[in-house]
Amino acid sequence: MEHTYKIEGMSCNGCRSKVEEALNSIKGASAKVSLEPPVATINMAKHIALEELQKVLSSAGDYHIKVLDKNDQKNHHQYITGEKLFTKNKAVGKDRNGAFYCPMHCEGDKTYDASGNCPVCGMDLVQAPSLKKEASYTCPMHPQIIRNEPGACPICGMDLAPMEPDLDEEDKTYVNLLKKLKIASAFTIPIFLIAMSEMIPNNPIYKLMDLKYWNWVQLALSIPVVFYATWMFFERAWRSIISWKLNMFTLIGIGAGVAWLFSLVALLFSDVFPDQFKTHSGTVYVYFEAATVILTLVLLGQALEARAHGQTNSAIKELLKLAPNNATKIVGEKELLVSIDDIQKGDLLRVKPGEKVPVDGSIKVGEITIDESMISGEPIPVDKRPGDKVSSGTINGNKTFTMLAEKVGSETLLSQIIEMVNSASRSKATIQKLADKISRYFVPIVVLIAIITYIVWAIYGPEPAYVYAFVNAIAVLIIACPCALGLATPMSVMVGVGKGAKLGVLIKNAESLEKMNTIDVMVIDKTGTVTEGKPSVEKIVSTNPDFTENDVLQRIISLNSSSEHPLAQATLRYGKENNVEIKPISKFEAITGKGVIGMLEGKKLALGNNKLMEQVKAKVSSELNEQVKTEQKQGKTVSYFAVENTAVGFVVISDMIKESSKDAIRKLQKEGLKVMMFTGDNEDTARAVSEALNLDGYKAQMLPENKLDEIKRLQGEGKKVAMAGDGINDAPALSQADIGIAMGTGTDVAIESAAITLVKGDLNGIAKARQLSHKVMRNIKENLFFALGYNVLGIPIAAGVLYPLFGILLSPMIAALAMSFSSVSVILNSLRLRSAKL
Template sequence: MTKQYFISGMTCSGCQAHVEKTLAQVEGVSSATVDLTNKTAQLVTEAPFEALESALKGSNYSIHKEAPSESLTPLPPIKKKKTEKGTYYCPMHCEGDKTYNQSGDCPVCGMDLVKEADNHSSSTKYTCPMHPEVVKDEPGSCPKCGMDLVPKEVDESEENKTYQKLLKKLWISCVFTVPIFLIAMSDMIPNNPVLDLMPMKNWSWVQFALSLPVVFYTCWMFFVRAYRSILTWNLNMFTLIGIGAGVAWLFSVMGLLFPEVFPAQFKTASGAVHMYFEAATVILTLVMLGQVLEARAHSKTNSAVKELLKLAPNTATIIEDGKERSIAIDEIKVGDLLRVKPGEKIPVDGMITDGKSTIDESMISGEPIPVDKTVEDQVSSGTINGQSSFVMKAEKVGADTLLSQIIHMVNSASRSKAPIQKLADKISGYFVPTVIGIAVLTFVIWIIFGPEPRLVYAFVNAIAVLIIACPCALGLATPMSVMVGVGKGAELGVLIKDAESLERMNQIDTLIIDKTGTVTEGKPSVESIFAGSADYSDQDITQIVASVNQQSEHPLAQATLHYAEAQNISTREIQNFESITGMGVKATLDEKTVWVGNDKLMEEQKIDCPEQLMSQAQEQQAKGKTVPFVAVDGLLIGYVVISDAIKSNSHKAIQELQKLGIEVIMMTGDNSYTAQAVAEELGLDDYQADCLPQDKQDKVKSLQEEGKTVAMAGDGINDAPALALADIGIAMGTGTDVAIESAAITLVKGDLHGIVKAKHLSQAVMSNIKQNLFFALGYNTLGVPIAAGLLYPFFGLLLSPMLAAAAMSFSSVSVIGNALRLRSRSID
């Protein structure tokens, strides 16, 4: 019996895995699936609820029969900082797509939370270019000189504020660390001149004093994060840094205050204890340098979203009572008439009501050629008007615009986890305890087998092991590539719903495509209408078809209505309208039953079809035309010839997909003649005609059962079931909202070449992720043994903790740098 329960206390994928494993081990539970997003557990079980409750007792998680009013969390609240409100997330995605409403540190890995770029413009201020002291909340005229107010420069980004704050701390650290380092290294100078000023014991007190600002101010946050990681047992990079640098500094303080308690091995010839203030402060300063470089790099990873945000204008020109005035973008309401002048950005989504122009849509679709637009054509926010002015009616504003939806989708996808990251997560779970164990083992081995002074070698090498290990590089390997890749896709007009889709696209070997709107333009037009009965003229058939189709929203129905309008033929009132999915429509006109639809509808309704008329219609179908039939009271009386041009790049795109090893299958609700003509022209691998929505879904399922990895591309409501079932659903951005919602990838331009781009992008991102993982794993695999002293028996080489800190800091920066290479990658 399948039962659903609710789980509280989960915050990340690790929590999810732990709860799932625990519940699966309960006697009587056949299977357990835990959903982190919805905080639910689906169990196939006969076990009593008490047994499940008992299994989780004593942990940070609880199971409930009903949804708890508030989920519990085992982690302490994140450290608050005085920053503006917003949406923040961990760059390592420790807790999946979990976000916070304020900045701080990730409670799992300790990394600085990153602010998600948003498109709220309500905080825009306006100022006078001549009198900058004049600042207003809305556009208008300067009260001093009368000039138009202009948008004030936006405050620096949250990432830049973090970067500047860390940079300031780095410089302060350097100011105090460099003197400590020079004092410590002065022993290497012949006839040490420093000792002429005062004894080394006094200099040790100077080092201690100089180390205090570094330990307790600039780098104190590392120790706070380390403490929190141990408290919550979410061991991470800062655990190792805190232990390593903290032990070195505390050892030095103890040696300064109580030298008599230390054995001779830790003392110099003069009897003073070896000090490691320089090691502790240099390590912390180098880690701070790494944090500064990471903060700088992070600001570039979501540059695509920031570029999209720049597309949204701050103001618009509204027309009220025949007069034009400038208003803030947030004031626009649905139905407002807006004037868009030459060269301006279109403020919201809407329809042109007066005028025409060419629109540069490259920032949305990725296509460089401007598009001609005229009355009743749709325009999107963020696109740029050409040389003509026009009036538009606002239809979608705020978060409903295409630009806002793209930004939301890119942000959401950037925070999602790719399946390949499970490997990194699994390794990271054992990483820190393993490194601490290796550090202890290193200390023991050097104590037993090392040369004199053994204690000193053991101490220094154990610290080096703790410092050089970098779980951060491993954790960043996947999310950085995903974030940059998703942003790159947005620039190309390929919108990716989540990281799993991006990874799975690389595995696709079969593609099912629809015909209308996918392979073809999706804008069918009537070529001609033929009457096959002496009782009806062509005009009569046109009026009947248009009258019956006036309540249908199907593209073919709309084509017949436009044709009748062009012929100045009016529609008549109908009754009992009924849409028959995948076949056509039925209605009552002048007390007669009328059917308009495909040959399958004629067959199902047992329509009497004259052989000569059917033969004529089939000739048109053989040419690739779509032919809806018209029947009245059980008799076929005529047909309509509709053409839908194949998109100019469909043939090339299909050839490229086939070169990539993808089998391309077309499934259409059209008849077999039309489907065959299109399939032969495009060189498709296979096709299937007369398809109902269920047929497409069944085809996807059967191919998956054969072991195929299937992508489905479509644009209509009838494609939604197949899009949802496919391994990858690809929606044409020119299609319906239902199709786009059901899909994992949306192509803004709405053509097959976007699938080629998506495939190439997926290959590039997966290759980049594997490079990052190889680098991160290779770095730690080589670095830890070298820090432990592996090279000493053979070459007499040891790695100092300071060099280990430098290597650790640059390792994660290198991973981010490699991910950023995707930004300049050419994706065709």
């Protein structure tokens, strides 16, 4: 039995995971939990009382489980059937001027309003690129002039200057770290030189001062490094210990802190140490150079990571640059230059040659060419005429046109693309669960290994045994930093999602990107997916002497005037071209998957497929039926038209197969996918299209529920199914499929229900998404191999396993250098995806 409950108290993906894990721990229960809407669907072998479910949830945190009320049930029904569900958007960067998140996604998609450190792992929070641009340029002579882009002052002509430094939070973090790195380096290098001078025969610096005084100099030089430049590492380490959320800074803080404190005590109380810890001159070995070099190298790694994070977000930043700042608004006889934020729906705008289209809308006057490559990935400019749609961020050709603003602000296609990329970049892939699980136990195990290393060296090591034990234990703590392991997955996902966006493939979350790699069956819709989605009326046929073709046409146009279906719109365009008068229709009703019915002048009209004819019990003559079949065998769509209970004619509508469809399907089949077509069209038309495209199979006359059931059947056979569609009737199937793929040219409902959206509406995008999935998953595995392999090899070497055979020991300083660059290597490997060919 299956029950659905409402869950209260979840605020992020981390909460969702906790709740799901807790519910799945109940014997005989299998639970799936979603954050939006906050519900848990539980399959039970036998009924489990609500009190028992609540008891388990209470042990996981402050979560509450409740039975769905009527409103919850309605919302949940909308969610699972693919209807558009309006909920509060928690996505990063939505309706806020900047948001901050942990690059390791320790708390799922949780974000913060200010910069700082992640409370779980201690990493610097990263800023999501903001969707809103703020005015930030002013005239030095006329401060009342404020613009949101550089230029000349309209009063005096001087260049406008930034009101504040043009840095986003990532740049500010990098600049701050770079400043501290310079300070740390300035003090660390002298300490290092003093310590290393011992290797010089007849050390010349000892002629200036004795060793014990040079140790005091090292102490003095180390104070700015420890207590200013790198003090944040010790704060993070302490916070991780008291909260018991152990992380990379736990190891760094313990390792470097112990080395520095040991050296301080050795300097102040040298008499308490045994001879093993003393040099030939009687001073105790100090490790100021080890502590400061380790901390400085970690600081270097943090600065390089901050720099690299800016590159991983480059795709979103490039998209943000597409959004224009100003637009020319037509008010009466005047043209006004206004901010993009001041444009309202219904405004009339003028777009001049070479300018970017400011918002989404339709052309009112002008025949132009638009460069849509920055959004669709298609390099060939597109011709546009009055009535055609244009999108924000696309570039006008060499002619001026006027347009009507229809979607503004966050409603524009460009804003939705940026938001989807932003959200997906910070989502968590399933494969990351492995890294999270390892990281959870990693730090305590490393500390234990460090303790064992100290004990073994203290008992069995050569003289001075305690010194060897101390140094090697610190090396183990430093080299085992799990930072690279945590970055392995999110870095690849962030770059991969950005790469897809540049190619017009929008990925809703990391899980979708991962699942695309496992798909067995690709199910596609026909109209608008395989075909152009721009149907046109080929001809109107009357088979009844009481009705001329013009009579049939007028009734079809009148009936379709109340319908929004693409086929209906095609007939309306045909009617307009032929100056057909539209008459009022009463009792209009659209029957999903079948057609439309209504009353005109007291007579019942019906327009649709043979299923509709059966429903309204209309008689279809054999002659009419034969003519219809002849058209359908040529791959055309035919709708019967009936008056009262008799079919009196039909309309033939053709929709050209996209030129790219055949090539895209061949690519998918070459990768081992079985490609099938599910369509609501008739058997003959479906067969003709299937044969033309060499599909692996098809199913015709499919209602929305039929598509949904068929996908469930395929999944029941163990198949991983992807579904591509563009209409409202595809939404339930898109939601049910393992991967739903929506055509960007389709309806909002289809896009809302899908995991991947193809901006261009081209099946080649599916092939690109598949290849991108391959490359991202391979990149993630490479990163995990680098991180895990590095630790597996590094820890034993740091512990000294090579010393008995080869006399090799790993200095803590070398361990720190290797640890810092392991993280950078993972990021650099992820950045390779930016140049991947798809």
